[in-house]
Amino acid sequence: xxxxxxxxxxxxxxxxxxxxxxxxxxxxxxxxxxxxxxxxxxxxxxxxxxxxxxxxxxxxxxxxxxxxxxxxxxxxxxxxxxxxxxxxxxxxxxxxxxxxxxxxxxxxxxxxxxxxxxxxxxxxxxxxxxxxxxxxxxxxxxxxxxxxxxxxxxxxxxxxxxxxxxxxxxxxxxxxxxxxxxxxxxxxxxxxxxxxxxxxxxxxxxxxxxxxxxxxxxxxxxxxxxxxxxxxxxxxxxxxxxxxxxxxxxxxxxxxxxxxxxxxxxxxxxxxxxxxxxxxxxxxxxxxxxxxxxxxxxxxxxxxxxxxxxxxxxxxxxxxxxxxxxxxxxxxxxxxxxxxxxxxxxxxxxxxxxxxxxxxxxxxxxxxxxxxxxxxxxxxxxxxxxxxxxxxxxxxxxxxxxxxxxxxxxxxxxxxxxx
Ligand code: SF4
Ligand code: SF4
Numbered sequence: 001x002x003x004x005x006x007x008x009x010x011x012x013x014x015x016x017x018x019x020x021x022x023x024x025x026x027x028x029x030x031x032x033x034x035x036x037x038x039x040x041x042x043x044x045x046x047x048x049x050x051x052x053x054x055x056x057x058x059x060x061x062x063x064x065x066x067x068x069x070x071x072x073x074x075x076x077x078x079x080x081x082x083x084x085x086x087x088x089x090x091x092x093x094x095x096x097x098x099x100x101x102x103x104x105x106x107x108x109x110x111x112x113x114x115x116x117x118x119x120x121x122x123x124x125x126x127x128x129x130x131x132x133x134x135x136x137x138x139x140x141x142x143x144x145x146x147x148x149x150x151x152x153x154x155x156x157x158x159x160x161x162x163x164x165x166x167x168x169x170x171x172x173x174x175x176x177x178x179x180x181x182x183x184x185x186x187x188x189x190x191x192x193x194x195x196x197x198x199x200x201x202x203x204x205x206x207x208x209x210x211x212x213x214x215x216x217x218x219x220x221x222x223x224x225x226x227x228x229x230x231x232x233x234x235x236x237x238x239x240x241x242x243x244x245x246x247x248x249x250x251x252x253x254x255x256x257x258x259x260x261x262x263x264x265x266x267x268x269x270x271x272x273x274x275x276x277x278x279x280x281x282x283x284x285x286x287x288x289x290x291x292x293x294x295x296x297x298x299x300x301x302x303x304x305x306x307x308x309x310x311x312x313x314x315x316x317x318x319x320x321x322x323x324x325x326x327x328x329x330x331x332x333x334x335x336x337x338x339x340x341x342x343x344x345x346x347x348x349x350x351x352x353x354x355x356x357x358x359x360x361x362x363x364x365x366x367x368x369x370x371x372x373x374x375x376x377x378x379x380x381x382x383x384x385x386x387x388x389x390x391x392x393x394x395x396x397x398x399x400x401x402x403x404x405x406x407x408x409x410x411x412x413x414x415x416x417x418x419x
Contacts, residue, residue, distance in 0.1 A: 243399065
């Protein structure tokens with residue numbers, strides 16, 4: 001058992017990529033596929049010795065009673081079921097007394113069968129399923145190696161999850177193909193897939209001068225990327241429907257984080273927190289990176305087979321990475337009325353200039369500003385309800401009453417009607 005460094009965080013989130021960037025699909029916007037180039041000649045499979053080191057270090061580093069073992073990719077199911085069965089054995093071996101371990105796995109869903117379904121259910125996995133909306137929108141970019149849409153095989157995976165009653169989240173990227181169709185996307189998840197938890201991930205894919213997208217630089221983005229205002233309108237349209245009928249039933253990460261910031265508590269999402277740095281990524285060979293969005297040589301902290309992960313996480317380099325989110329916030333953001341909700345967004349997307357020419361503004365700024373301004377009134381109503389010890393979902397009744405009142409015919413209208 002290692003001695004924890006004094007400044008070690010009590011908990012952190014680590015996404016482990018047992019197959020590195022390797023995936024059976026070839027989604028056109030996937031920034032991870034290009035990361036294959038970071039490890040030329042690698043087999044891209046996490047070995048058993050590293051798996052054991054990872055689980056042991058993860059469990060001993062946490063000072064909280066709950067720990068999450070999170071698998072991501074590439075496509076983690078390419079490791080085969082045995083790999084995850086072994087991870088469960090190792091969790092049992094290294095779990096501290098009283099420690100509760102949660103398991104999550106992010107998948108494209110195309111390789112799931114009954115065996116996976118049973119296993120996920122038995123060990124209470126929370127599955128993140130990547131779907132971009134109804135078929136034409138999903139198939140626009142989520143294609144296999146031969147360029148064929150993956151919608152049907154993803155739906156087969158979803159059927160498996162439903163059949164075995166596995167808890168799942170939908171992860172939906174917002175891009176050029178679905179960005180103008182928010183309600184179709186939302187209603188599909190809610191009404192067709194029965195999803196209760198949804199995350200929207202804006203596609204912001206930068207192109208370098210040489211046309212590559214592996215290392216993020218440059219101010220240009222691909223055609224597939226969502227446009228800033230389009231993203232704001234997308235979220236606003238879904239919010240308007242959600243706040244009138246789905247509060248307390250459907251949980252959307254952006255809205256939960258916004259409510260937390262309106263209330264004045266930690267949003268639980270790094271993107272909208274003041275600082276970050278506690279959401280790291282582990283590659284298939286043990287290399288630990290500052291963040292899943294920064295799996296790049298400059299952001300490598302070290303290898304957990306050479307140095308304990310908690311020392312790397314508590315390192316000056318990682319603390320500086322997390323603090324930089326606040327320290328590099330442009331003056332334009334510091335003066336912004338919705339800064340408390342936005343906090344400048346993710347540093348990954350801070351590559352445009354402010355209107356007065358300062359670098360470091362978020363590419364999505366125009367959308368964020370419009371969205372956070374748009375939701376201010378209903379958010380205030382929910383905050384008031386919570387402060388009165390009532391439930392936030394009462395906002396739906398309040399809004400409907402208010403809107404009925406606004407629609408009520410005026411006295412003049414009534415006179416006309418009675419004749
Ligand atoms: S860089 Fe972005 S995604 Fe990574 S931890 Fe910070 S806010 Fe989160
Ligand atoms: S809305 Fe724009 S200006 Fe305001 S904090 Fe966010 S990124 Fe900065």
